[in-house]
Amino acid sequence: MSKPVDHLNKIKHSLRRRNRAEARFRWYGRVAVFIGLAAVAVLFGDIISKGHGAFQATYINLSVAYNQDLIGVDNLTDPDELAMGNWQALPKAALRAQFPEVSGRSDKRKLSGLLSSGAGYDLKDRLLANPLLLGETESIWLLADDDIDTYYKSWLAGDAYAARLTDKQIIWIEQLHQQGQIRLQLNTNLFARGDSREPEQAGIRGAVMGSLLTLVLTLMLSFPIGVSAAIYLEEFAPKNRWTDFIEVNINNLAAVPSIIFGLLGLAIFINFFHVPRSVPIVGGLVLTLMTLPTIIITSRAAIKSVPPSIRQAALGMGASKYQTVLHHVLPLALPGMLTGAIIGMAQALGETAPLLMIGMVAFIVDIPGSFTDPATVLPVQIFLWADSPERAFIEKTSAAIMVLLTFLIIMNTSAVWLRKRLERRW
Amino acid sequence: MPSLNSWAYLFLKGSTSSMQATNLLILLLGFGVLAFYLGRGRSLAIAAPLGGIRKLHSLPSYYGMHAALWCALPSLFLLGLWLMFDESVINSLVIGSVAADIAPIDTATYNLLLNKVANLADGILPRKGQTESILAASDHMQSLRVISSWSLTALLLALSTAGLFWGWSKTASDFRARPAVEKVMQNLLLACACLAIFTTLGIVLSVLFESIQFFRSVPIYDFVFGLEWSPQTAIREDQVGSSGSFGAVPLFVGTLLVSAVAMVVAVPVGLMSAIYLAEYASKNVRNYAKPALEVLAGIPTVVYGFFAALTVAPFLRDLGSSFGLTVSSESALAAGGVMGIMIIPFISSLADDVITAVPQSMRDGSLAMGATKSETVRRVVIPAALPGIVGGIMLAVSRAIGETMIVVMAAGMAAKLTANPLESVTTVTVQIVTLLTGDQEFDSPKTLAAFALGLMLFTVTLLLNIFALHIVKKYREQYE
Numbered sequence: 001m002s003k004p005v006d007h008l009n010k011i012k013h014s015l016r017r018r019n020r021a022e023a024r025f026r027w028y029g030r031v032a033v034f035i036g037l038a039a040v041a042v043l044f045g046d047i048i049s050k051g052h053g054a055f056q057a058t059y060i061n062l063s064v065a066y067n068q069d070l071i072g073v074d075n076l077t078d079p080d081e082l083a084m085g086n087w088q089a090l091p092k093a094a095l096r097a098q099f100p101e102v103s104g105r106s107d108k109r110k111l112s113g114l115l116s117s118g119a120g121y122d123l124k125d126r127l128l129a130n131p132l133l134l135g136e137t138e139s140i141w142l143l144a145d146d147d148i149d150t151y152y153k154s155w156l157a158g159d160a161y162a163a164r165l166t167d168k169q170i171i172w173i174e175q176l177h178q179q180g181q182i183r184l185q186l187n188t189n190l191f192a193r194g195d196s197r198e199p200e201q202a203g204i205r206g207a208v209m210g211s212l213l214t215l216v217l218t219l220m221l222s223f224p225i226g227v228s229a230a231i232y233l234e235e236f237a238p239k240n241r242w243t244d245f246i247e248v249n250i251n252n253l254a255a256v257p258s259i260i261f262g263l264l265g266l267a268i269f270i271n272f273f274h275v276p277r278s279v280p281i282v283g284g285l286v287l288t289l290m291t292l293p294t295i296i297i298t299s300r301a302a303i304k305s306v307p308p309s310i311r312q313a314a315l316g317m318g319a320s321k322y323q324t325v326l327h328h329v330l331p332l333a334l335p336g337m338l339t340g341a342i343i344g345m346a347q348a349l350g351e352t353a354p355l356l357m358i359g360m361v362a363f364i365v366d367i368p369g370s371f372t373d374p375a376t377v378l379p380v381q382i383f384l385w386a387d388s389p390e391r392a393f394i395e396k397t398s399a400a401i402m403v404l405l406t407f408l409i410i411m412n413t414s415a416v417w418l419r420k421r422l423e424r425r426w
Numbered sequence: 427m428p429s430l431n432s433w434a435y436l437f438l439k440g441s442t443s444s445m446q447a448t449n450l451l452i453l454l455l456g457f458g459v460l461a462f463y464l465g466r467g468r469s470l471a472i473a474a475p476l477g478g479i480r481k482l483h484s485l486p487s488y489y490g491m492h493a494a495l496w497c498a499l500p501s502l503f504l505l506g507l508w509l510m511f512d513e514s515v516i517n518s519l520v521i522g523s524v525a526a527d528i529a530p531i532d533t534a535t536y537n538l539l540l541n542k543v544a545n546l547a548d549g550i551l552p553r554k555g556q557t558e559s560i561l562a563a564s565d566h567m568q569s570l571r572v573i574s575s576w577s578l579t580a581l582l583l584a585l586s587t588a589g590l591f592w593g594w595s596k597t598a599s600d601f602r603a604r605p606a607v608e609k610v611m612q613n614l615l616l617a618c619a620c621l622a623i624f625t626t627l628g629i630v631l632s633v634l635f636e637s638i639q640f641f642r643s644v645p646i647y648d649f650v651f652g653l654e655w656s657p658q659t660a661i662r663e664d665q666v667g668s669s670g671s672f673g674a675v676p677l678f679v680g681t682l683l684v685s686a687v688a689m690v691v692a693v694p695v696g697l698m699s700a701i702y703l704a705e706y707a708s709k710n711v712r713n714y715a716k717p718a719l720e721v722l723a724g725i726p727t728v729v730y731g732f733f734a735a736l737t738v739a740p741f742l743r744d745l746g747s748s749f750g751l752t753v754s755s756e757s758a759l760a761a762g763g764v765m766g767i768m769i770i771p772f773i774s775s776l777a778d779d780v781i782t783a784v785p786q787s788m789r790d791g792s793l794a795m796g797a798t799k800s801e802t803v804r805r806v807v808i809p810a811a812l813p814g815i816v817g818g819i820m821l822a823v824s825r826a827i828g829e830t831m832i833v834v835m836a837a838g839m840a841a842k843l844t845a846n847p848l849e850s851v852t853t854v855t856v857q858i859v860t861l862l863t864g865d866q867e868f869d870s871p872k873t874l875a876a877f878a879l880g881l882m883l884f885t886v887t888l889l890l891n892i893f894a895l896h897i898v899k900k901y902r903e904q905y906e
Contacts, residue, residue: 018798025800028703032695036719039767043725046737076853214530225618232615250622255821255891256884257828260854262627263880266862268634274513289625296622322608332808350726353830353855357862379831386732386835394736401729412724 039318047405051398057187057200058149059141059411060114060176062094062361065124066133074125075197076131087120091142099172110169116143118201130409132166145198148173152182190399194365195381199392202385204400206367211282211349213368216257218291218348219413223341225288226295230337233296233302235325256294262357263291270358277359278374287353291344298340302333335422342415346408352379441852447509447696450582454505458498461590465493468597475610476599484604492603496593496609501586508578509580517544520567525559543567602737633884636877642673646687649878654853657861657872672875675880677842680758680851684833685826687762688769692826693819694772700735703774704781705803716778723771729895731835734764739836745849756838756850765832769822775820780901781807782813813901820894830855854879 017076027342068074070093070235080403092112096102102111119142120128126140127133144152147164152173154161162170163292176182185380229250265286269275306329315325349390361384368375378400471487473479479486517540521530530536545551545562553561597603642650652673699719703712739760746753753759784807792802808815838850839860861876 018801022798022800024802026702026706029698029706032698033702033707033715033719035695036699036722036770039770040718040721043729043733043767046733049727050736102512164786200450225621228615228618229621232612232619236612236615237501239621246619246622246894249626251895252888252891253622253625255824255886255887255895256629256828257825257855259828259830259858260880260884260887261634263522263858263862263877264625264629264632267636267877268628273510292621292625320608322611346724350724351729352726352728353834353859355857356834361863379726382728382732383831386728386735397732401732404726405729408724412660 007156012168019319033177044405046067047398047401051395051400051402054190054395054399055187056153057172057183057189058115058144058181059150059323060089060144060148060186061139061141061181061183062098063137063139064094065097066090066135067093067128068134076128076134082124082128084205085124087124088117088371089120090123091115091119094142099175107168110166110183111172113145114148114169114172115178116145116200118196118197119143141183143200144182146285146390150392150395151201153175153184155166156184161391167364167382177365190396195363195376195384196365199388199396202393202396204378204381204403206364207378207381207400208366208378208403210283210368211377211379213280213371213375214283214287214377215345215349217280217371218287219341219345221284221288222291222295222344223337224286226344227299227337228293229296230299230303231290231325231330233320234300235329250293250296254297257353258290258351259353259357261286265354265358276374278362278376280368280371280373280375282358283355283360283375283377284314284371286358287348287351290351290354291348294344294347295340298343299333299337302340303329303337332424335418335424339415339419340423342403342411346411346415349411350379350404350408352377352383355380356383438482446578447505450579451721454498454582454586457501457586457590458494461497461593461877462487462490462494464490464590464594465597466490469592469603470651472599482599483602484607488603488607489597489601491607492596493590493593497586497590497606499610500589501582505578505582508574510577512574514562516567516570520563521710523566524563528557528559528563535660539563547571596811610854617819629884633877633881637876637881640874640878641872643880644875648672649674653843655857657857657875671892672871672881674854676843677852677854677857678882679843679845680837680841681827681853681855683758683845683847683851684762684765684837684853685823687758688765688826689819689823691763691766692769692773692822696770696822697777697815699770700777700781701803701808702775704778705799705807719771719774721771722767723775723823726833727768727829727831730764730768731831731833734832734836738764749847754838754850756836757848758837758851759847761833761836765826765829768829768832769850772825773818773822776818776898777811777815780811780818780898783814783902784810811901813897817894817897817901820890820897824890824894827890828855828883828887830859834859854883858883 025371052217067090071085071087072083075081095111095114096108099111102108122143148169151160151162151165151170155173173182189201190203192205193201194206196202224266233243233246237246245378265282269282269285270277275285310328310332311324314328315321319327355377361380362374362376363384364374364376382397382400382404385393385400466486466489469482469486470479473482473486483488516528520543521536521540523541528539530539534600542551542560543563544567546553547567548557556564649672652671653674653675654671655676656671699715703716707715739755739757740798742757742763743753743755785811788806788810791808793799799804833853833856837856838852839856840850841847841852841857844851858876858879861872861879
């Protein structure tokens, strides 16, 4: 016969073990939550630290002489002559005037490499807007080349990245800096221009417009169709195999990989119906099919949350089934449906893979103005820039991501706000 | 020269057929509104001598709706059909009647000829220097297009006017307009609901059709069990190293490897954080931590791809080299790890749902027997929630397999048969994107291979989804 003390000891011993296990388990949980939150913080921190610089660009101050002989244009109203004009000569001459000691062909080329290759065209636009400038001289801030931009920003931050510059260029930049003729300014190009092969001239305007057009089309199609389908399934559908089949289909479509929708768009819309590639129409159609399940599922949940007493009251007053739904159920379910629509649109805004399949991945400089203009969208622009070898595009990509995330955060917050504000608790 | 015709063409088509469609659509909508007011007005006129709208079967607006539906619906239907088939009918008519010297012999010359004729007709190509027969064909196409757009407009006008008149003339005090309108509405709603089925059907048909074509040139056995993947087919006969072999096993292995890495990250973290937030965390922590974790679910995959390719992959490479390991800069570890981070909120929210669905009485019973909280969770809550958790993990696996952008940006292109996560592998989705985003003919085996891969992907994810949704649904019913 064992003594009772032994049992007590045993229990005490095992209790200590069990409590330790309890504490361990609790720590596993804390660590898991911490890992998740750390991932959010690292991701945002990384993107912001990489991208915040892109909202400023390096500009160089030069006194530009609008020399008619240099450009070779007599008549500013003749488009042919304007196109033939040697506009690049203007910034080149201004740089030579700034650094008169530079000689030799390769040095001169390096010198003109300080400025963006688009500087001449910027001056052309300025001259066309104000023809009186012809023959005059003015002091103006001109956009610097992307390598200069990268160097100058890193140099200001104390960690100069000079891999793509020559020693002479670095000396020139220092001279400009000492004379206060180089500075960082708000990068308006980023928001005002379309894509470009030159990082300093590339902007997200085209991609934002493309996203906007595509999303408008997606919303116009998917919201009415999704709400109609939800109304049918919740309010009118008889309980039979066909309805079950539709339901299973919708639930499965919500989990089908998005790239499959791209294949569908390519095979059906482009190869069968001959919708042109790269246009917002086909992007909108594909994204409509993709977001429909989300919208149907959330709309159904919203309709379900309207209490049956509302319907019974309306029916009792002699309303038809349709009048009940249209006049009473739908208005009450609308906030929930809108929330679902916003979430679906946020999903569509961030989607990339299916759009690659239908050719919205082309290099497009022009800013799209209608549903039938070739366009790209913001996430695809991010993908394209992330693929570009130029170092300056890393900054641009991160900035584009920041813009995209801002839109998404606004959309998702407004969805939450809408739900809190408008949804009624019964 | 058909100068009047081309003027009419420009006017009607508004230079593009999409503009014509938009104009006609606006016209039809206007007609519909007109029909609504005419029908409503007529019902009011009928009701007035009888003693007010009370004498009508339905409210006046239903008579208006009835007329509007008759006016607009058939015409919209016709417009849709016309726009779908207009171009292909014209093309086949034109190509069918071209002069013998330029008649196409195979698909390639057919497409070439069609493009040339269409570009001439659009005025993109200059007419100078083209042969007589091509010019004749383009004129023919031009005139057919004019005929088509004129007849479409005429037919639409006639149809909508007839519909308007018919709907309007049916208006009578004993005409049951409301049931008629509601019947149409119900069918429209049903059609919207059926769109989900058509989408699935469209997916199945499009992938299946192209895949069958692919399996005609590459045997299905070689595709599913072949060990070598190099889709570059030879353009010239004497080209070296472009045999074009389509053995997909390396892709399947790569996909599984990346997904496995993702699951190793996502399952423990997602599950443990769901357990912690559901069972241990105070309400305050839960209210802040849960939405913060869910932010991860809202971030677009292209952002994760950028993060994986530019931050995580170089970090892992440097970390590996400091330990003396060679980590590829496109390692499966980087892509899979970041994918795992993406999936954490997916698993944690699904797990949270099923854990909170376990009845409190079960927990109370276990605690009353003297079990600690963690023992209750491990021995009672998790076993009870297991089917739901397994279903959630399967859904997550299907997402990992179908995830595209992260692997396109952070995983490699070269198909290597390896199980080492430090090496670079390629996946099914990467290959689909690579095969389809170049300029190539649609019928080449390269393009068709993408659809065969798509078929595989669709089948596997569909089976996983059906199975997982079934489990989750069954589990939910258990505790409801």
